[in-house]
Amino acid sequence: MKISEVSLSRRRFVMSAGVLVIGAYLPGKGAGANAVGHTTAAADNAFAPNAFVQIGEDGIVTVLSKHTEVGQGAYTGMATLVAEELDADWAQMRVLAAPVDIAVYKNLAFGFQGTGGSSSVANAYQQMRRMGAMARVMLVQAAASLWRVPAQEITVSQGRIRHAASGREGGFGQFAALATRVPAPDLTTVVLKDPANFTLIGRQNGLHRVDSLAKTNGTAQFSEDIHEPDMLTVTISKSPRFGGKVRAFDASEALAIPGVVAVKQIDTGVAVYGKNTWAALQGRNKLKVDWDDAQSEMRSSEQIFAEFRQVSQKSGVIAANRGTPDEAFKNADKVIEAEYIFPYVAHAPMEPLVGYLFWDGSEVKARYGCQIQSLDHKQLCDLFQLPPEKVQIETILAGGSFGRRIDLGNPILGPDLAADMAAAAKAIGPGHGTKVVWTREDDIRNGWYRPMILHRLRAAIRDGKVTAWTDTVVGHSWAVDSAMAALVVANGLDQMMVEGASEIPYSFEHFRCDAHIVPGKVPTSSLRSVASTHTGHAVESFIDQLLNETGQDPVEGRLALMGNAPREAGVLRAVAKAANWQGAGVVEGRARGVGVAKAFGTYVAQIAEVSLGEGGIPRVHKVWCAVDCGLVVNPDVVRAQIEGGIGYGLGIALYSSITLQDGLVEQSNFHNYRPLRIDEMPQIEVVIVPSSENPTGVGELGVPVIAPAVGNALVQLGRPRTSLNLPLYRPNPNL
Amino acid sequence: MIDLTVNDQPLSFDGDPSMPLLWYLRDEAGLTGTKFGCGMAMCGACTVHMDGVPVRACVMPVAAAQGKKVTTIEGIGATPAGQAVQQAWLNLDVVQCGYCQSGQIMSATALLMQHVAPSDADIDAAMAGNVCRCATYVRIRAAIHEASTTLGKEEAS
Ligand code: FES
Ligand code: FES
Numbered sequence: 001m002k003i004s005e006v007s008l009s010r011r012r013f014v015m016s017a018g019v020l021v022i023g024a025y026l027p028g029k030g031a032g033a034n035a036v037g038h039t040t041a042a043a044d045n046a047f048a049p050n051a052f053v054q055i056g057e058d059g060i061v062t063v064l065s066k067h068t069e070v071g072q073g074a075y076t077g078m079a080t081l082v083a084e085e086l087d088a089d090w091a092q093m094r095v096l097a098a099p100v101d102i103a104v105y106k107n108l109a110f111g112f113q114g115t116g117g118s119s120s121v122a123n124a125y126q127q128m129r130r131m132g133a134m135a136r137v138m139l140v141q142a143a144a145s146l147w148r149v150p151a152q153e154i155t156v157s158q159g160r161i162r163h164a165a166s167g168r169e170g171g172f173g174q175f176a177a178l179a180t181r182v183p184a185p186d187l188t189t190v191v192l193k194d195p196a197n198f199t200l201i202g203r204q205n206g207l208h209r210v211d212s213l214a215k216t217n218g219t220a221q222f223s224e225d226i227h228e229p230d231m232l233t234v235t236i237s238k239s240p241r242f243g244g245k246v247r248a249f250d251a252s253e254a255l256a257i258p259g260v261v262a263v264k265q266i267d268t269g270v271a272v273y274g275k276n277t278w279a280a281l282q283g284r285n286k287l288k289v290d291w292d293d294a295q296s297e298m299r300s301s302e303q304i305f306a307e308f309r310q311v312s313q314k315s316g317v318i319a320a321n322r323g324t325p326d327e328a329f330k331n332a333d334k335v336i337e338a339e340y341i342f343p344y345v346a347h348a349p350m351e352p353l354v355g356y357l358f359w360d361g362s363e364v365k366a367r368y369g370c371q372i373q374s375l376d377h378k379q380l381c382d383l384f385q386l387p388p389e390k391v392q393i394e395t396i397l398a399g400g401s402f403g404r405r406i407d408l409g410n411p412i413l414g415p416d417l418a419a420d421m422a423a424a425a426k427a428i429g430p431g432h433g434t435k436v437v438w439t440r441e442d443d444i445r446n447g448w449y450r451p452m453i454l455h456r457l458r459a460a461i462r463d464g465k466v467t468a469w470t471d472t473v474v475g476h477s478w479a480v481d482s483a484m485a486a487l488v489v490a491n492g493l494d495q496m497m498v499e500g501a502s503e504i505p506y507s508f509e510h511f512r513c514d515a516h517i518v519p520g521k522v523p524t525s526s527l528r529s530v531a532s533t534h535t536g537h538a539v540e541s542f543i544d545q546l547l548n549e550t551g552q553d554p555v556e557g558r559l560a561l562m563g564n565a566p567r568e569a570g571v572l573r574a575v576a577k578a579a580n581w582q583g584a585g586v587v588e589g590r591a592r593g594v595g596v597a598k599a600f601g602t603y604v605a606q607i608a609e610v611s612l613g614e615g616g617i618p619r620v621h622k623v624w625c626a627v628d629c630g631l632v633v634n635p636d637v638v639r640a641q642i643e644g645g646i647g648y649g650l651g652i653a654l655y656s657s658i659t660l661q662d663g664l665v666e667q668s669n670f671h672n673y674r675p676l677r678i679d680e681m682p683q684i685e686v687v688i689v690p691s692s693e694n695p696t697g698v699g700e701l702g703v704p705v706i707a708p709a710v711g712n713a714l715v716q717l718g719r720p721r722t723s724l725n726l727p728l729y730r731p732n733p734n735l
Numbered sequence: 736m737i738d739l740t741v742n743d744q745p746l747s748f749d750g751d752p753s754m755p756l757l758w759y760l761r762d763e764a765g766l767t768g769t770k771f772g773c774g775m776a777m778c779g780a781c782t783v784h785m786d787g788v789p790v791r792a793c794v795m796p797v798a799a800a801q802g803k804k805v806t807t808i809e810g811i812g813a814t815p816a817g818q819a820v821q822q823a824w825l826n827l828d829v830v831q832c833g834y835c836q837s838g839q840i841m842s843a844t845a846l847l848m849q850h851v852a853p854s855d856a857d858i859d860a861a862m863a864g865n866v867c868r869c870a871t872y873v874r875i876r877a878a879i880h881e882a883s884t885t886l887g888k889e890e891a892s
Contacts (some may be wrong), residue, residue, distance in 0.1 A: 071832030215833025218768020218808035225767035276762040350834040401836030647870020670777035679859035681872035
């Protein structure tokens with residue numbers, strides 16, 4: 001197979017006559033808004049440069065999403081923003097992933113191309129609306145010139161362009177070709193709608209997800225589903241201990257499996273190449289590898305926590321400081337202390353990592369559910385030693401991520417999927433399409449976990465009031481040696497380790513948050529809601545304890561301290577109202593707990609109603625959640641993200657724990673890395689607090705406070721505070 | 736040689752009879768709607784119907800499908816229950832990443848073929864083997880009830 005035969009997309013974005021393409025104008029790229037619209041000779045496999053929106057003669061409006069769809073509804077969000085300003089009919093909207101072009105498709109919040117931090121709608125809100133508005137202006141101009149009527153007399157609604165006075169009307173497709181010859185308006189000055197006139201943004205019902213149908217009838221294509229002629233499926237045997245290296249291997253039995261065509265030692269382990277998945281899986285089972293553990297992590301989780309605990313006795317790099325907390329402790333009537341520990345957590349997206357790559361010796365084409373195109377593209381360029389224009393990535397749907405598809409692989413932290421794909425392709429040589437597949441065991445055991453973390457909290461009480469609060473955060477930093485370091489680490493402080501702890505909703509006279517980064521050999525990465533996966537629980541458990549000890553109500557007591565946090569107070573009031581909060585206390589075996597947080601510019605408050613189920617497993621009956629994420633683009637997507645985020649967070653809160661014993665990961669699949677199941681899912685009521693502030697993200701916001709809301713209820717049911725380390729359910733409490 | 740029927744199409748396979756039905760369907764028959772999530776009957780992503788009964792294709796050798804009728808997500812829409820379930824899934828926008836949903840829909844359809852009006856407890860029992868990491872469970876439950884209502888009305892009329 002030659003690289004020209006590798007179909008990067010069967011549904012590619014075609015440049016052809018009669019297609020209106022709206023894109024970003026970039027000096028030097030030579031492409032204006034419609035410059036490619038009338039190109040007739042373009043190769044049919046070329047992406048229109050800089051494109052964001054394409055309108056064909058069939059009237060279909062295709063949006064190129066710079067954000068990867070991992071389930072969070074990014075495609076639906078991008079389509080809504082464009083359709084709103086274009087006044088399109090929802091049924092005519094389609095979405096594809098954008099190619100890699102950092103200058104055009106960068107995330108405006110990060111400065112590189114990628115999806116994360118609940119930023120998709122927030123950073124694209126103006127940009128994608130402008131694309132829609134521009135397309136509308138050009139279509140209207142085209143209609144005006146064809147009908148010879150003033151453009152101002154033309155209206156557009158639900159995909160129909162009308163001139164009332166003359167009774168003429170038509171669809172977008174009729175004007176697409178003509179519109180390509182209309183001069184493009186200036187993208188930065190094009191007039192956007194007054195939010196009061198929105199018909200799609202904020203609409204409650206009827207705006208279905210653009211990806212629902214394909215994901216309901218089995219036609220949606222994920223990385224796992226890629227099947228190319230002559231493709232080899234590759235499994236990789238990796239060191240069972242982090243940092244281990246191949247000493248020797250024996251492939252004779254593996255090669256005896258029918259369908260196994262090769263076994264090669266590669267940079268990231270030993271690769272087994274099969275004609276199909278079953279052969280590649282069986283071959284790996286028969287492979288014998290002798291691992292050299294000279295550089296490996298040999299410790300157990302307890303030993304790593306012991307190190308953290310020791311470090312936590314000293315104060316670390318200051319993240320925030322107000323007043324003189326040390327003085328306040330000296331003058332306190334009482335000092336309250338707490339420690340919360342958090343294990344490694346595997347993201348376990350439903351689709352384990354998979355990627356397809358074709359290398360012909362001089363060019364690379366990769367296709368998979370890529371999340372941070374900028375980082376992956378750079379890694380592939382470096383690994384193949386090819387210039388950027390010789391490496392293409394086609395992004396397709398990803399079967400969940402929760403942070404796992406952010407590939408931080410590098411020589412310090414270790415390899416991840418991009419490195420696996422490159423190593424597998426290089427070892428077998430040019431001209432073979434290779435699909436690297438990870439099994440669930442690989443997913444659970446190969447690292448890139450939410451780091452282990454410890455919080456040591458102290459509060460000074462004087463005259464029945466909290467006068468000082470300190471929080472020392474100790475743990476690994478996933479960011480420090482990664483490509484993200486420049487973005488989040490400065491002067492020894494990793495912002496993504498302390499978000500939610502360095503700034504809290506409560507005002508105390510004396511306050512300090514400090515942090516220690518403890519290096520480790522286990523590769524770590526960010527998990528859905530990042531620092532808030534631990535800061536939310538530590539802060540909200542501790543404040544609850546302080547309110548308890550000073551005899552205050554969990555809701556009223558929090559509100560009294562929220563003088564400088566009006567939006568946090570807003571969501572807390574809203575959730576208390578929805579849940580008809582009557583104070584703490586156990587009613588018919590059920591108790592309610594509270595949690596409040598801010599993350600990624602969004603505010604959430606939750607109340608969980610909990611009882612103790614069989615075997616002491618907490619049973620969560622209902623969760624109320626109020627969210628303030630500014631102006632809401634897709635209310636139903638927001639509700640879905642909060643519902644799912646609570647379920648995901650509850651699974652982590654109750655069960656998720658990756659533990660090491662002598663350096664070996666003790667979990668391997670869903671039988672011992674327990675996911676939340678439908679019979680454990682609470683009822684959920686979501687309250688969206690109305691706001692006209694700029695939109696902020698919600699993809700991660702269900703997660704931060706479900707753990708403390710449940711934990712705080714458990715205390716009322718008799719669990720001691722000291723037992724609220726995560727996960728809350730521990731068959732073996734020593735781990 | 737193994738002969739089986741998949742979505743009403745007769746097929747035969749002369750490869751390794753111990754190959755799991757999942758990999759046969761995906762790699763050999765080209766039906767990739769059935770997903771791999773765990774490979775050990777712990778997640779339900781690979782659920783298909785064999786003679787109308789839901790099975791986990793990841794632990795079922797293809798040889799066990801000899802002479803059987805297999806229905807996958809690609810074919811389930813041809814049944815009234817499957818159609819009602821898929822429509823309810825669309826109406827409520829159940830999906831998020833979507834990767835588990837073929838299995839969810841196959842399990843839900845099997846449930847409704849048995850019980851036209853399942854209780855919440857029936858849903859828990861029938862669906863607890865299907866993991867959704869996006870935790871779309873609230874909507875899965877609601878959509879099963881909605882599909883049940885649709886099927887009930889069809890039966891009445
Ligand atoms: S893949 Fe078969 S049950 Fe998980
Ligand atoms: S929708 Fe993502 S795993 Fe179920």
